Amino acid sequence: MQFSEFLGQVQHRLSLPGEGEALRATRATLTTLGERLQAGEANDLAASLPMEIDRFLTAAEPGQRFDFAEFVTRVAERSDTEPQDAVYQAKQVVALVAESVAPGELAQVRGQLPDDYDPLFEFVEQEPPSA
Template identity: 40%
Template sequence: MQQQEFVSAVKESLDLPDNQSAERAVRATLTVLGQRLEGGEAKDLASQLPGGLADALPDQGAGERFDVDTFYQRIADQEGDGVTVAQARQHARAIAKGLETALTDGEWNNFTSQLPKDFQDFLGTEPVEKH
């Protein structure tokens, strides 16, 4: 999947006004995700993303511990432009679906196995109405 395809899919999924907003959401989500992932997992994830998006992830994840609510708050802060935590949650969940499509099954499983149980919400395996 090419960068433009990924960004356009996110834009359409979220009904965002333009590709710039969608790319900002993707980059914010990947940046915060990179803070949460440990060791080389961020680099492994980046290796399967288009180059322009992959550079939002660090070579080595910090493995910083934070819950899913903090994850969404950090994404909202990173996106800026008055994005609320609820909007950041919607953005992140749409991006998770895009990642699931873009990654190989093996990489998706490696990636998701590093996330704690409360991140099931981010991965879309918990109902949206829960928050």
């Protein structure tokens, strides 16, 4: 997926007025996620994303430990939104990332996060169980 297509999808899913707002929501979510993940996992996830977006995951100081409430607070501050809007935006951005990366990549991301992050993956389609 190309950068403009990715931002267009974020803009559409979040009913945002412009690409600037879509970029802000994407940056806020991925920068915060990049801070929470270990460096190797952030790099793996970033590898399948457009280069204009992948840097958000990899530019942050990785491996920080914070709960989902702090994740939401950081995303809300970075995107200049209310926490409930930040949660929805983050869910939509993560769902689009899941559609853009190799199958199973998001499962590895989930494996690094505690259970309180489960709401972040609400809109991600579940992979069918392996036989």
